[in-house]
Amino acid sequence: MSMNIGIDVDGVLTDMQTYCCMKGEELLGRPPVDRAAKKVENMFKITKFEKLRYGGTLFFNYCKKCPPREKAAEIFTKLKEKGHNLHIITARRFITRKNPMGVHCRRVLKNWFEKHGFTFDGMHLCSWKDIQLEKYQGCLKSNVKIMIEDNVDTAKYLAQRGIKVLLFDTLYNRELVAENVVRVTSWQEIYNKIAEQEKM
Template structure:
């Protein structure tokens, strides 16, 4: 049975350490990916949250355009694309839609729909598109989507999302583990 997969982009499809070199370069830091223990990156710089937000707005397009894929994602998505609908739901701002689509094409990644909502609150989009499962890296998003939408959420392990998770949020370390869990879930929910 065809399912709708809701998939976050940044930190899930793209490598979760993408922003670290940019922060190191622009702020004179020497952070490693393992140093990032909170989703809020502004805690690592000696400027105000508003100044960090301005830096992000000034740099997000170049960072997104050069974002590397996380390992295994292309092969897994290609395997799923003919059997399921791949809906990418991202907190990216709407004005980045063309850049995002061009990145998907350049990376040779399949997609059926890309929705940039400009907010981390993905519950309404998950409900609107009636996704059956969600793939996420942000802890509070994963928990909220699971609880509000009553669907399983695959949470990709990162240093910044180590809080406890409820039943229904499944931690994985990579796309191979995600695929193995989803394959079992699909057989059980055929």
């Protein structure tokens, strides 16, 4: 049985937290004070000056150079071969802006997908302002039955509205235990969970 599957990028296709911990430490010259924080400013308790000076460098370094999680591209290909429809439904700073910065951010993401061999059936880009609602709208538009997500609030929002969520395990989402949310720790486990759904 083929399914429409929604997939987030940051924290799901990538290990954003580990990468930003490592690169932030290199850039700032000090270890993180809170490895469980999702935002870099909280991870390192950076000052406004540091955010202005280093924020853009770290952000674009991550967007361009962070590798995919282990087996992510391989599992993508396997899911496509089994006939599933894969839809990127993701939010990222600046990416929905209709200005040169937005154009650049969309190009960076497109290049990253091409570099690492990800092919998919559709993409729905969301703003930070209404992230939960926009991701839900993206799921409805693409008739998504399963969403692979890492954000606690988004996972709860989607699960409460009938969309099954595979929550990629991270330090910043460990507290979430909710109906219709299944925690996964690898892309191989994601593949296995989807295979279970195929039989239902």
